[in-house]
Amino acid sequence: MKRVVLVTGGAGGIGRAVVETMAERGYQVVACDREEEKGRALVAELARAGYELSFLPCDVSKEEEVAAVIKAIEHDYGRLEILVNNAGIIRRRTGEEISVADWDAVFAVNARGPFLFCKYVTPIMKRQRWGRIVNISSVAAKTGDITSAPGYGPAKAALDCLTKTFARELAPYGVTVNAVAPHAIETEMSAQWSEEKRRSIIAAIPLGRLGTPREVAAAVAFLASEEASFITGAILDVNGGFLMV
Template structure:
């Protein structure tokens, strides 16, 4: 099978890493864009039992010059890009008036502007190819507001959801689909900050009575990138064990 190329942001660990792993298993070259250079280089050196491979590009998704450089370099190297997964995200846990403007701006810069920049700079390539897939990793907080004392996080993801639908309409004439995945209660570094009491409470509120794994999110992303999802665009798919059914 011909190896395809996908850019995945924030993918040296957690959900992003699970997505990158699944892409490599599906014969993609997974171009990892992350600020963690040491872990990114280790990942690039990781051997694979599949046709796909890991490639690392150092990138701060909030910096336009970084995104422009990475996209230009990947296009020059591979000629075509089949998929983009905007996964990079941060959270600042503050209560109400305690969140600073700089914290608010930083959350939006990574979670929303970073995804916008990659969509912006890849748009001409996708239009020229007349094919492509974009998946933005959102959150349940984008649909129902923050529930973890992080006032900027939910709004940044709500904006991401709106942007997903906007680009879905914009790129549909070029056979490019744009969708989102909204996880909740996934075992990641973010959830590791929870107290045991909070962990038990959250599990009790989930109909499937367990926390999700990064691989659960990767499965949804893999589906949206596949031919089986070619008639789906502008959707935000929940991966939350039934906590939110909409």
């Protein structure tokens, strides 16, 4: 029986690459995103390529929408083996300029969303006595954000700590919880950089280029696999050598 994987923010960027990679590797993929049209278009496109997956609209920051997604998956499949908390947003303003509402919004998507999904999948994964949770963090959790986003790095740092906290709580049930921390990946999020910013970011990366969403997805697939069974509470850097600690 195919393992069921839920990918949040699966309609675009890194999430889309995770959806494609996991479908190609034989998983039953469920994508959710607040962008319903993009999500449905992705499902149709992958269906033409021979992959059958489903899409559920969801704003990850809203508890009732998270609960509804998990209920639908339980109803349709009766199980959920893998959760990939990928949805994320950034608001680029200085600390002085950012509104409290924007700062809260960044935390709501990047930290509360993953918390909600971890909370709602916990009883399912405990019951299965098997599960994999992979959270998409960022190098900004360790360095502070280098593009002036005072909510983003702190929210990702909270996500790293959430990862370790759930890793401890769920370890006795055969559930591993890890994070992947990318830096400078070619997506809509990074397309917001000015040309000058882009050049300076690349100059600080030993591998001398931006990363691809597929390179992040490969790390996610590894942590979600059977082979990663003795890894939990880890933050795996995918950053071209930008930060070596």
